[in-house]
Amino acid sequence: MIKIEGLHKSFGELEVLKGIDYEINEKEIICVIGPSGSGKSTFLRCINMLEEITAGSVFIDGVKVNDPKTNINDIRKDVGMVFQQFNLFPHMKVLDNITVSPRKVKNMDAKEAEILARQLLEKVGLADKANAYPEQLSGGQMQRVAIARALAMKPRVMLFDEPTSALDPEMVKEVLDVMKQLAYEGMTMVVVTHEMGFAREMCDRVLFMDQGLLMEEGTPAQIFNHPNHERTKAFLSKVL
Amino acid sequence: MDFPNIRFDMIWEYKELFLHGLWVTLSLTALGYLGGIILGLILGMGKLSKRKWIFYPCKYYVDFFRGTPLLVQILLIHTALIPTIFGHSLGYFVSGVTALMLNCGAYNAEIIRAGIQSIEKGQMEAARSLGMPHSLAMKTIILPQAFRRMVPPLGNELIALLKDSSLVTVIAANDLLYAGKVVSGAYFRFWEPYITVAILYLLLTFICTKIIAYVENRFSNSYVPSSRRKIFSFGRSA
Numbered sequence: 001m002i003k004i005e006g007l008h009k010s011f012g013e014l015e016v017l018k019g020i021d022y023e024i025n026e027k028e029i030i031c032v033i034g035p036s037g038s039g040k041s042t043f044l045r046c047i048n049m050l051e052e053i054t055a056g057s058v059f060i061d062g063v064k065v066n067d068p069k070t071n072i073n074d075i076r077k078d079v080g081m082v083f084q085q086f087n088l089f090p091h092m093k094v095l096d097n098i099t100v101s102p103r104k105v106k107n108m109d110a111k112e113a114e115i116l117a118r119q120l121l122e123k124v125g126l127a128d129k130a131n132a133y134p135e136q137l138s139g140g141q142m143q144r145v146a147i148a149r150a151l152a153m154k155p156r157v158m159l160f161d162e163p164t165s166a167l168d169p170e171m172v173k174e175v176l177d178v179m180k181q182l183a184y185e186g187m188t189m190v191v192v193t194h195e196m197g198f199a200r201e202m203c204d205r206v207l208f209m210d211q212g213l214l215m216e217e218g219t220p221a222q223i224f225n226h227p228n229h230e231r232t233k234a235f236l237s238k239v240l
Numbered sequence: 241m242d243f244p245n246i247r248f249d250m251i252w253e254y255k256e257l258f259l260h261g262l263w264v265t266l267s268l269t270a271l272g273y274l275g276g277i278i279l280g281l282i283l284g285m286g287k288l289s290k291r292k293w294i295f296y297p298c299k300y301y302v303d304f305f306r307g308t309p310l311l312v313q314i315l316l317i318h319t320a321l322i323p324t325i326f327g328h329s330l331g332y333f334v335s336g337v338t339a340l341m342l343n344c345g346a347y348n349a350e351i352i353r354a355g356i357q358s359i360e361k362g363q364m365e366a367a368r369s370l371g372m373p374h375s376l377a378m379k380t381i382i383l384p385q386a387f388r389r390m391v392p393p394l395g396n397e398l399i400a401l402l403k404d405s406s407l408v409t410v411i412a413a414n415d416l417l418y419a420g421k422v423v424s425g426a427y428f429r430f431w432e433p434y435i436t437v438a439i440l441y442l443l444l445t446f447i448c449t450k451i452i453a454y455v456e457n458r459f460s461n462s463y464v465p466s467s468r469r470k471i472f473s474f475g476r477s478a
Contacts, residue, residue: 050365077371087366091384091463101370104380133464146366153370 001026001188002047002157006056009042016042018212019056024157024190029183031199031220032192034209035235040192043209044159047190048072048079060157077105080150084162086142088134088149094121095130098149106153113152120148124178140171144178151182158182160191196239200224208232247429251436254423261419262440268333268415269402272340276401277394279341280348285378287353298349305346311407314339318411332413339408344401351397355390356382388459395452399445406441416440 002024009017016039024030032040045051047058049065049072058065065075089097098117102108108116121127124144134142143163150158160179164172176198183189183202193199199206199220206223208216208231216229224240227233251258286298305313318335329335359382367377406417414422420437424430 048369050369073371073373076369079369081366081369083362083366085360085362087360087362089363089366089381089385100380101367101372104376105371133462135462136464149370 001028001061002190003059004047004056005059007043007046007053007058008055009039009046009051010054016212017046017054020214022207022214022217024188026156027186027188028204029189029202030191030205030207031203032190032207032209033194033196033199033235034207034215038209039212040207040209041161044161044190044192047157047159048076048081050081073105077153078156080153080155080158082143082146082150082158082160082163084165086134086139086146086166088142088146090134092133093130094126094132094134094137094145097134097145098152101149102152116152117148120151121145123151123181124148125174138171139167140174143167143171143175147175147178147182157188157190160189160193162192162194164193164195194239196224208235210235246432248432248436250427250429251423251432254419257414257419257422258416258436258440261414261416262444264333264414264418265402265405265416266444268336268340268405268408268413269398271337272344272405273398273401275337275341276344276348276397279345280352283345283349284352284356287349288356302346302349305343306350310339310343310404311410313343314407314411317342332408332411335411336405336408336413336415340401340405343404344397347397347400348394351390351393352386354393355386358389359385391452391456391459395448395456398452399448402444402448403441 004020004022004024007017007020008015020043032043034040042051046053047060047065049058053066057067060075060079063070063075065072088094089100092100095114095117098120099108099110099113102113102116103110118127118130121130124147126141126144126148129137129141129145134145137145147158147163163179164175167175172195176195179189179191179198180202191198191203201220203220205217206220207214208223208227208229210231216223216227216232223232224236227236283298283302286294287302289295289298314335317339318329318332322330322335322338356378363381363385364377367381368374372380405415408415409417409421412418417437420433423433423436427433
């Protein structure tokens with residue numbers, strides 16, 4: 001479903017991604033792990049072109065994302081994204097945060113969008129917060145609203161960029177629970193995370209990245225129990 | 241010192257001239273400011289553009305109008321620009337509004353640019369990741385937030401423009417200052433007319449300050465309407 005070929009990304013002189021090839025299938029849950037600065041967030045952000053791709057290509061359902069002829073907004077409708085810092089729109093109520101893009105981008109009827117938004121809030125356990133503003137919510141609640149907001153576009157893939165890294169420890173679980181629920185429903189997910197428990201339990205494949213390269217990939221059992229690469233072993237010995 | 245024998249009765253005699261001046265000053269300021277906001281929005285966005293052919297004209301425009309005196313701009317527009325384009329003068333009012341608008345636009349452009357840039361990058365990224373085109377994200381997500389941060393400096397700009405509008409007196413616009421000049425010329429007395437003018441300007445800026453304070457207050461810190469503001473509700477809700 002997502003095919004990444006020879007992906008390079010440089011910020012000026014600094015080469016962050018040094019050629020990555022990978023293929024993600026439908027309904028797969030992929031976790032990307034690795035030390036800070038290894039390029040895992042950049043890798044994720046290249047998939048929906050939040051970062052311009054320096055060289056190589058990304059295909060989603062056979063459509064080349066970084067082709068000048070591709071309308072990137074059409075691609076992004078199918079690719080939901082959840083950020084480390086939530087990035088909720090602070091000037092809108094929770095309900096409007098969720099309905100704004102279905103209404104403005106997909107021209108969905110306001111009533112229909114509201115029904116959808118309330119269903120999604122129900123799903124993430126925040127039905128009673130529809131009329132709250134983001135600043136009235138806790139971090140965990142904000143992140144769950146952010147997930148609902150992304151789901152409102154009915155994406156086929158969800159990208160999670162360290163979704164629990166900015167949360168207080170006691171709020172991590174409520175966000176992970178929502179993600180697990182999504183996984184059970186068959187959503188294709190790419191998750192950049194430091195939550196090794198989640199990676200081990202939920203993922204189909206684990207990608208270990210270091211210094212802009214995809215060092216090793218495999219099932220959680222392979223990566224966590226029998227890592228091949230020295231760097232993977234060194235990293236895991238520090239985080240587990 | 242021989243303190244002048246103040247005669248405010250002569251001001252009263254000319255009250256219609258002063259009232260008219262007040263009206264002209266207000267309309268010049270209001271129209272100039274309104275045009276300046278629209279122009280500033282266009283120029284401010286232009287200065288954020290990555291396209292060089294948009295960025296540079298906007299930058300040079302702002303540099304020119306911020307880098308030259310308003311008085312020179314007024315004379316240039318009234319005596320050179322407008323007669324050249326239309327073949328004849330369109331009157332002091334058109335020239336005055338044009339000059340104030342073009343000048344105010346340059347200052348507002350910087351305020352608006354800075355306001356937009358002050359919004360966290362993540363807001364635009366989140367909007368774009370939801371499939372919004374850049375212009376839609378700007379309109380529905382960035383500008384409403386940026387506007388709040390622009391209110392105080394835009395308010396300053398309004399007060400500055402109100403006072404600077406007195407410069408149009410040089411092209412014989414019968415604004416508030418002009419009324420003072422006429423009266424002082426007629427009586428050869430200077431205290432009464434100019435004190436009156438000063439007080440009237442003070443009155444106008446005072447009213448503006450009140451309006452700005454009201455707007456600032458309405459759009460202060462929190463987005464939550466104050467009656468329903470509950471500072472954080474922690475923990476998981478049912």
